[in-house]
Amino acid sequence: MNAIRELHGIAEFEQVMALFEDIWHFEPAGRPITAELMLAMAHAGNYVAGAFDGERLVGASVAFFGADATLHSHITGVLGSPGTGFALKLHQRQWALERGVRRITWTFDPLVRRNAHFNLAKLGARPEEYLPAFYGVMDDAINQGDEADRVLAVWPISDRRVEALVSGARSPVPVPPDAVVALAGDGGRPVPGRADAATVLVAVPEDVERLRRTDPGTAKAWRHAVRETLGDMLAEGRRITGFHDKSYYVVERA
Template identity: 40%
Template sequence: MSITVEAHPAARQAREAATAAAVTAGVTVIEEADREKLRDIESLLISIWGMSSHGAPIPFDILRSISHAGCNISAAYLPDGTLCGAAVAIVTPGDAASYSLIAGVAPGIADKGVGFALKQHQRAWSLDRGIETMTWTFDPLVSRNARFNLSKLGAHVDEYIRNFYGLMDDDINANDESDRLVAVWPLASETSIDCSEGLARDVDLPSSSRVLTYGPDGEAQLLEADGTLWCRAPQDIVALRAADPGQAARWRSTMRESFETAFDAGYQATGVTRTGWYRLTRPSEQH
């Protein structure tokens, strides 16, 4: 039995923005359901994250089941047909929310806008089905991803979960604890619409602030300025895990304390500077 869904009023704008993002990135993004192409997506995800003791990040059989269930698998292809990115999201029928399980882009093209095009495709796919919100988790120590999620897409964060997956032994996480921030992306908000059209929510560190805590490297890590908090992530946590696992672990503890304290006090993260500082504000004070 088919279920009739009504598109959100913002669906048309989302489709147009997704098309524009794909053109800018030089890719074609589609909803992928072909069985053999799903095997290619499994291989791509392995090439990005590597294998762990559990196998592929999302095995082919799970991808196949997700597709069969009517959930979203977005795939980006270069003009020659090469798969270069993929994103996977699930949704419970009747809910007004979707959950993004994974999104990744092939090594070497991370700055081409393919990831942005994939997320805009997911946004359009969701709004076409009346789904207004998408959530996912990400590592708070990876400032590049944080800026993409909060400043480029328009998501926000007010929840920190300790060791979400347990210890992770893939190539990127390198046996670190898997603390995660929970991104909430209101797909039809004014901010998300602006971001979808290339108007990123850029934020800059204030010229004057008060240091609250210092990071493991001895530099300021948490600042306060006019009621806004600024929390710094390490510049390259993946390299740091490989070079100095002890300091990487200290960064984990430092940021865990900073975020949990701020969220308990009613703050939420609403943007990230190009240099890796999260902006945390109270919703009543945002403008």
């Protein structure tokens, strides 16, 4: 089990920056945070924590307070340490609960399957808003010049369903037999379908990060298809209630 603790000194924040650079390979002008900003945030009482395998930093997370008793998780990165991401979220949750925080929010790329499954199925967060090109075009090694659409995830950390999930319970979202597929994959490309049922499924590509490297045209087609399908449904007031079969968002009428 990795040790997770809050960070305080500039040398520790420089370690965090080195870890983040190893993960994303940011362009100098594209760094989402700096060691100096982490120092200021931690000193002001915000959340900056690291996960250690012995003396080696293997994960880190930075979050700041928002309005209405919310903690916004700005960036979390883990390198080569299975289970550390989940452990960091549990640490962040406990830290927030001890300070009277009712919910944690963060943004994630809706095209990345493993993140959608982790956020929705393992943590119990729920996407509430689709944010087209939220960070503009990102040129780091992972995003490869893609338009940075994001979904705002809201994690009600004291909710009974969340408590059960983080304790190890698993409760897949049921998909009724009359559900329809609004976006599917055919030969690796997005194919629009129907969206006229109470429950709708929206697919995402198997590995969008690989697509960005090997077939950027198809990656862009998925970006626009998910934006037009999932984004439009959220704008209409529908709710994402789960992630089915590690492949599809489950969207229901409110």
